[in-house]
Amino acid sequence: MSSHDARVLGRRIAVVRGARNLRQTDLARASFVSLSMIKAIEQGRRLPSDSTLEALAAALRVDPARLLDTHTGTETRVSAALPAISAGIATYDVPLALPRRPLDELRTAVVQMGRWRLDAQYGRIAAHAPDLLEDVLAAFHAAQDKRAAARLVVATARSADAVAFKYGARDLSARLVDLMRWAVPYAEDPLLTAAVAYVRTEVFFTARAHAAAIRVLEAAMDAAPAVRDESTAAARGALHMRAAVVAGRDSDADAAHSHLAHARRLSAWTREGIYSGTAFGPESVRVHELSVAIGLGQDHTAEALGVVQRWTPGETLPAERRSGFWIELARAQAWGGRFDDAFTSLKRARSIAPQHTREHSWAREAVGTLVRLRRTDDASLRSFASWIGAC
Numbered sequence: 001m002s003s004h005d006a007r008v009l010g011r012r013i014a015v016v017r018g019a020r021n022l023r024q025t026d027l028a029r030a031s032f033v034s035l036s037m038i039k040a041i042e043q044g045r046r047l048p049s050d051s052t053l054e055a056l057a058a059a060l061r062v063d064p065a066r067l068l069d070t071h072t073g074t075e076t077r078v079s080a081a082l083p084a085i086s087a088g089i090a091t092y093d094v095p096l097a098l099p100r101r102p103l104d105e106l107r108t109a110v111v112q113m114g115r116w117r118l119d120a121q122y123g124r125i126a127a128h129a130p131d132l133l134e135d136v137l138a139a140f141h142a143a144q145d146k147r148a149a150a151r152l153v154v155a156t157a158r159s160a161d162a163v164a165f166k167y168g169a170r171d172l173s174a175r176l177v178d179l180m181r182w183a184v185p186y187a188e189d190p191l192l193t194a195a196v197a198y199v200r201t202e203v204f205f206t207a208r209a210h211a212a213a214i215r216v217l218e219a220a221m222d223a224a225p226a227v228r229d230e231s232t233a234a235a236r237g238a239l240h241m242r243a244a245v246v247a248g249r250d251s252d253a254d255a256a257h258s259h260l261a262h263a264r265r266l267s268a269w270t271r272e273g274i275y276s277g278t279a280f281g282p283e284s285v286r287v288h289e290l291s292v293a294i295g296l297g298q299d300h301t302a303e304a305l306g307v308v309q310r311w312t313p314g315e316t317l318p319a320e321r322r323s324g325f326w327i328e329l330a331r332a333q334a335w336g337g338r339f340d341d342a343f344t345s346l347k348r349a350r351s352i353a354p355q356h357t358r359e360h361s362w363a364r365e366a367v368g369t370l371v372r373l374r375r376t377d378d379a380s381l382r383s384f385a386s387w388i389g390a391c
Helices: 003-019 024-031 035-042 050-060 074-088 103-118 122-142 147-166 170-187 190-207 210-223 230-249 253-267 282-296 298-310 319-335 339-352 354-358 361-373 378-388
Strands: 273-275 278-280
Touching: 003 035, 003 050, 024 035, 024 050, 035 050, 074 122, 074 147, 074 170, 103 122, 103 147, 103 319, 122 147, 122 354, 147 170, 147 190, 170 190, 190 210, 190 230, 210 230, 230 253, 230 273, 230 278, 230 282, 253 282, 278 282, 282 298, 282 319, 298 319, 319 339, 319 354, 319 361, 339 354, 339 361, 339 378, 354 378, 361 378
Parallel strands: none
Antiparallel strands: 273 278
8 A cells, every 4th residue: 555545545534534423532442443543544654454444444334445445355254254154044944043132133233234235335244144144044933923033034135145146156146045035925025025036136147047037027026016105116116127127138128118117107106215125216217227228238328328418326326226327337438439437437436335346247347448448547547457356
């Protein structure tokens, strides 16, 4: 890390600490880092180790890469956690342990993990997922009425799946989806069942089994409750959004735009928000307009670039979804020869959700294209390419 990086890091820590209304002594207490070390770091005189940086980031409730762009320590934590997650779900249908935490405490932890998922805080999920999976499964097996515990199992598995899927552990991701499908009937919640069908299509994306994905999504639409309020509209709307993306990947433009139209009409019933763990609303549909155009390929570059001429996502959308928008826009901009704009979009994606950007194959592809063409500032591009693993 250069002295310039150290100064930038120190300023960022100080700014975030101030925004959290924390004194340096408060940060020292919360992070278990000495006060003298924090003062030296904020003044740019000391370079923290990965473990110290991560301790400060955890105390400040931000991802470490929000403080230091080049931080890559998350991969170590995720790699260490994946085998533990795999072991924890190996016997999910066999009661092996007694509950260690009451249901209310588990619910609080599960909700927090869901927020980390939406904000693409994969390292924090990885650190807590093995124990939380064990605890919610124990609570499920011990419960007489399994509905509440089943919801916690589904939500925890979905957060763990986000880590497995993003970091390429596709077999583990598929097993976590199977765990969700096993648990969700016990929840007796048709909206949650629709959400699990939405998540299940990850398996088909990986296998490029687009026809199967559409069939599953259409079956889920048929089984979903009739639209009567925001929640029921969002359940169907999210399924149509996902079906639009699948159809786009399958080069079926008519089906993709038809599903988008359905999602757009359903979004008129809702405010932008999180419904059964999935973001849905007018802004989410607009993000998917770009996703569909990108999925249809380079012949639809003008359509993709047209989305950003009318709108860009606001701060109310989850970080993962906003980051994804800028990554997909960068791909379209690179296709259209707008190389400087593409690099700006990638940097914006990283500033929003660094872990999501670093693990996104399309972000790596777009950076690789820019590196080959050498059409932007070489030094900063090389640094970005090194961080994302594109060189």
